Amino acid sequence: MFNASLTAMFRIYLGLLISSTLFISSCQNKDESPSEQHTSDTNAQPIGSALLSFDEALAYNYIDTQVAFGPRKPGSKGHRECALWLVKTLSELSDTAYVQEFDAITFDAKRHKGKNILGKLNPRNPQRILLCAHWDTRPMADQDIKAPHLPILGANDAGSGVGVILALLKSLKEKPISLGIDIVFFDLEDYGQPQNSGLPPMKDDWCLGSQYWAKNTQHTFLPRWGILLDMVGGKDATFLKEETSVTYAANLVNRVWGHAQSLSYSHYFLNEPMGAITDDHLYINTIAGIPTIDIIHYKLNNGGFADYWHTHLDNMQSVDKPTLKAVGKTLLYTIHEEDKYMQ
Numbered sequence: 001m002f003n004a005s006l007t008a009m010f011r012i013y014l015g016l017l018i019s020s021t022l023f024i025s026s027c028q029n030k031d032e033s034p035s036e037q038h039t040s041d042t043n044a045q046p047i048g049s050a051l052l053s054f055d056e057a058l059a060y061n062y063i064d065t066q067v068a069f070g071p072r073k074p075g076s077k078g079h080r081e082c083a084l085w086l087v088k089t090l091s092e093l094s095d096t097a098y099v100q101e102f103d104a105i106t107f108d109a110k111r112h113k114g115k116n117i118l119g120k121l122n123p124r125n126p127q128r129i130l131l132c133a134h135w136d137t138r139p140m141a142d143q144d145i146k147a148p149h150l151p152i153l154g155a156n157d158a159g160s161g162v163g164v165i166l167a168l169l170k171s172l173k174e175k176p177i178s179l180g181i182d183i184v185f186f187d188l189e190d191y192g193q194p195q196n197s198g199l200p201p202m203k204d205d206w207c208l209g210s211q212y213w214a215k216n217t218q219h220t221f222l223p224r225w226g227i228l229l230d231m232v233g234g235k236d237a238t239f240l241k242e243e244t245s246v247t248y249a250a251n252l253v254n255r256v257w258g259h260a261q262s263l264s265y266s267h268y269f270l271n272e273p274m275g276a277i278t279d280d281h282l283y284i285n286t287i288a289g290i291p292t293i294d295i296i297h298y299k300l301n302n303g304g305f306a307d308y309w310h311t312h313l314d315n316m317q318s319v320d321k322p323t324l325k326a327v328g329k330t331l332l333y334t335i336h337e338e339d340k341y342m343q
């Protein structure tokens with residue numbers, strides 16, 4: 001079903017394809033919490049447009065700032081400096097921000113001190129959701145012909161998800177909600193084994209930060225659902241209904257895509273399925289037990305990721321403000337609706 005060349009970063013999770021039928025009975029209704037019962041709210045009156053004020057230029061600037069640190073390859077100067085900036089910025093935009101450090105060993109047997117960067121909005125509200133993205137960038141350009149051993153800038157692949165979430169928090173600061181939001185920027189998502197490494201295939205070598213977070217985080221109040229953003233800034237991006245997301249949180253997928261449709265963003269959020277992808281949401285679903293979906297740019301008809309994926313062309317030229325706006329406004333709509341129904 002999938003081109004094998006697509007499997008380098010987000011390997012198709014064949015195990016899930018096989019085992020999904022086992023999980024369906026126990027997980028299908030996991031996102032049927034009371035808040036999920038209003039899944040037909042795609043027909044509800046759209047909330048005021050003022051509430052949906054999302055500053056895509058700000059999101060773009062947040063991405064540009066990350067890229068200006070250079071590659072955020074774990075262990076690099078850019079990685080260290082960007083972590084400091086992220087904690088500072090997140091602390092300004094939420095009620096609390098902190099670093100969850102962890103030890104990790106990557107496929108190349110290198111040891112790392114990983115840094116998940118966490119924030120909370122309205123931390124005392126037990127009614128919560130989760131927004132997340134990874135912030136590290138790929139340490140090699142293994143999909144590039146030129147200089148494949150050098151790290152990528154990762155404007156879209158890492159920068160965009162973080163940028164949209166930060167800009168969204170700015171919107172929520174201006175139009176406050178009472179819903180609680182947990183924010184996580186995962187480290188070491190993108191240090192998985194390249195296909196051409198010559199090493200035997202490994203298991204769970206991607207998404208090391210989310211695996212640690214899912215296994216070790218104590219939740220005072222468990223988020224009722226989560227949304228992962230990954231590669232959400234590409235020009236004319238298409239977001240398909242990814243299989244793991246549908247398996248664990250079908251209602252949330254339909255709500256988000258419905259909200260996008262209400263906002264006239266159906267040309268970004270296509271009502272089309274795609275296969276399962278190994279991304280941070282897999283571990284959030286299977287280990288942390290939070291029904292979580294992945295919004296990720298993937299081309300229609302099994303067309304794979306964007307052409308600049310894991311190449312040196314993943315720079316600011318790959319980032320498009322209208323796409324950032326579509327994703328940001330759709331998320332804002334979803335969050336305000338959740339806030340409204342939570343009352």
Ligand SMILES: [Zn+2]
Binds near residue numbers: 310
């Ligand atoms: Zn990547």
